[in-house]
Amino acid sequence: SQKIEQNSEALNIQEGKTATLTCNYTNYSPAYLQWYRQDPGRGPVFLLLIRENEKEKRKERLKVTFDTTLKQSLFHITASQPADSATYLCALDSNDYKLSFGAGTTVTVRA
C-alpha cells in the first residue's frame, strides 16, 4: 500500500540551529514533492516544490533535497527562528490532480 512517513512527530531545536525534517514514501512515483507549513488552527501554506529530476531546491533559509532512489526528501530550515515554529507537511504529486500528505512534523524553535 502507499505510505508517506515523516520522521518524528516533533522536533525541538535551539534558535540559530538547522532543523532537518525527513519525508519517506513507498509505492508512489511522484512527479513532484511539495512542502507546506501549517500553523495551529490554520490551513497549510505552500512553501516550495521539487521535481523528480531535481536534486536540490533553495528558497531563502529553506532547502529541499529529493532522492527518488531512496524515495526520500529532506527539508532543512537553516538559521532557525522562533517564527519558524509550525508543523511542516510533505506532499506527493503524481500528476493526477491529487496531492497525498504526510502526517507532518511539528517544529519548535527555542529562543
Add this chain to the structure above:
Amino acid sequence: SQTIHQWPATLVQPVGSPLSLECTVEGTSNPNLYWYRQAAGRGLQLLFYSVGIGQISSEVPQNLSASRPQDRQFILSSKKLLLSDSGFYLCAWSGIRVSLGANVLTFGAGSRLTVL
C-alpha cells in the same frame, strides 16, 4: 489575486444531524477543488476532488458527499453525522502555477467540526 473562503469556521453538531460546509474561490476560473479532513494529530486525508462543475471524485467511502453546483463553489454535506466525522475540514483549490509548472494547493482557513 485569488482568494478562497470557507465557512462556517466552527460548528458543534449532534450525532444524526445534517452538515453543510461551503467553499468559494474568487479570482480564478475552472479551478480544481478539494475537500480534506485532518483528525487531531493526523495528516490530511483527501475526501473529494473536482476538476469541473458536476464532476466529483470520492476518495474515501463514508457518509459524506460533495457537490459543485457552480464553477467556483464546492459544498461538503452529510445527511446524518457520526461521531467519527469530527475533525478539521479544509477546502483547497489548485491550478497550474506557471512559474512552477505544477499544481499547488491553496487552502481555506478550515472548518472545525465537533460531533457530540
